Amino acid sequence: MSLFFLLTVSLGILTYHPNNIKAEASLDIDAEAAILVDFDTGKILYAKNENVLLPPASMTKMMTEYLVMEAIKEGKISWDTTTQISDYAYAISANTSLSGVGLVQNKQYTVKDLYQAMAINSDNATTIALAELVGGSETEFVKMMNQKAKELGLESKFVNASGLDNKDLEGNQPEGTSVEDLNLLTARSTAILAYNLIKDFPEVLEIASIPKTTFDGQEIDNWNRMLPHEGVNFKQFYYEGVDGLKTGFTDSGGYNFTGTAVRNGQRLISVVMKSESEAQRFQQTSKLLDYGYNNFTAQELFPKGYQLKGQTEVPVSKGKEKNVEVSLAEGITVPVKGDDAENYTLKYELDKSKLNEDGELIAPIEKGEVIGTAKLVYKGDNDYGYITDDQGSVPIVTDQAVEKANWFMLTIGAIGDFFANIFSSAVDWIKGLF
Known part of the structure; x- marks a missing residue:
């Protein structure tokens, strides 16, 4: 045997790998944490401080996107489902520093319109409206976020649906959380969340890749400047193959970006957390993607x-x-x-x-x-x-x-084993005499 x-x-x-694994010497990513993952295999191609918990800012919305998509798949809501805007969502919308679109009350908004404003323009008020629709309240929705995080194996803490710092929620932080609370994710967990979002709901990329659209009669832009925007100022960040996924910025979290691109059939997912500027998060993402596409080739090893x-x-x-x-x-x-x-x-x-x-x-x-x-x-x-x-x-x-051998062969085998054991024991006894 x-x-x-x-x-x-x-x-x-x-x-599983501990924090602060030595980063690839040939790749210096200027951010607090970063990771690069091959989508098809889940292989991590590069990592820096990937297990350090940091505020993800609006990258939090990827979890909200997941739960909205899940609710649609389960038939609880549809793209055409409508909802009105609560006083809380309206208050966030009225603050132009927290929301890019102006919501009005006593009006029915479709899930599709709210989702597009959230996914494309990273709008916080529409995110809250969706959380209230799916969860009944943001408090209950946050419970759903943390439960789903557990199911996906994330190292995380979700305290609201939008990714804002709780102190910016106009005193409406979800029950069970404090004003000082922040959403927290590791770069590795952010990549896992993005991986599952794309794997389970690939249609998210159809929306995430839209550079510009309209919402309620107004034009809204995608904060992902690596998409093919028409604006001359953004051409420096354009990266061929990028079709998602989510930006994020808060004072506490800095500039973040979960990017994904596909070239020659290979999809990569990158995460950059706590970079110093909007330009830097895209520049570092380009560096990560270039590293993946220029240095790795898919090979069937076995x-x-x-x-x-x-x-x-x-x-x-x-x-x-x-x-x-x-x-x-x-x-x-x-x-x-x-x-x-x-x-x-x-x-x-x-x-x-x-x-x-x-x-x-x-x-x-x-x-x-x-x-x-x-x-x-x-x-x-x-x-x-x-x-x-x-x-x-x-x-x-x-x-x-x-x-399975028949009973006769099993019996013969058992008898053979019996006498073999006796013979072996006898040989050992005789050897012991000398």
């Missing part, structure tokens, strides 16, 4: 059906065969930098619920039965891992079916 299989029957290795040398079989108990061959159920493709492919290996992790105490699979076994996972292991420098723990691995499956 292979010692390997007895030692590797575990159920997962967390791909194809479907690959068998790890020396570990091609798993022992079987009570079967017509004593072993069964195993292989990868899927190929493993990741973005690889330079000649780093040679630094990747695999580690098998068998599902111990499938094994007996001797580390054997128990017949009968079906062909293609999942018996564990193959985890991708990187042995080079600056391994930032993946944004979720289930990424970077594929199922291990059996290549053949193994029928």
Whole structure:
């Protein structure tokens, strides 16, 4: 029996990294925290202070966007659902330093119009109106935000729907929060939120990529200056392939941006937190995206059906065969930098619920039965891992079916094992005499 299989029957290795991982020496990002992620694989290509909690400002709205989209998907509301503006949302709207659109009361606004103002113009008052519609109140909506954050595995704290500092909410901070409270997210959790928003609701990009539109008869601009704006002043920030996602600014949080771009079928997600200016957040995003597109190429390191040398079989108990061959159920493709492919290996992790105490699979076994996972292991420098723990691995499956041996063969095997054990014990006893 292979010692390997007895030692590797575990159920997962967390791909988590402590704060302040040494940043890539060739990439100096001028921001408090930053991260770059390959969307298809979840592989983190670069990270700086990615686990430090910081105020995300209006990037908070990505969680509001997620919950609105979820409510639409579940049929609780639709794009055509209408709502009126509460006194609270109206008060925020009346403050021109907090809202870019002027809402009026005693008027019905559609979810679509409110969502576009929130996603494109980062409007705070329309965000509050949506939170009240979906949650019944912003207080209840904040509870929904924190529950969803827990489900997504975020390291975060949500205290309001808009991303404003609570002190700026005209005394209307949600119950259970204080005037001093701030929304908090890590760069890694912000990337996870953006990843799930795009994965679960890809239509968000159709709205997030609109440079300019109208709301209630007025023209509103997208604060994402990396989109193809017509204004000459913004052409310096344009980046080919960018189609989202969310800007953010507060005095406490500085200038933030969660960007995403797609080139040649490869989508990247970037997060820049607490940069010093509007220009800087876009410049640093360009630097991150350039680093990803210029240095990493998707490579299939291990194809479907690959068998790890020396570990091609798993022992079987009570079967017509004593072993069964195993292989990868899927190929493993990741973005690889330079000649780093040679630094990747695999580690098998068998599902111990499938094994007996001797580390054997128990017949009968079906062909293609999942018996564990193959985890991708990187042995080079600056391994930032993946944004979720289930990424970077594929199922291990059996290549053949193994029928259960009949009672006669099982009996003969048991008798053979019995006499083999007696013989072994006798040999050991005789050896002990000398």
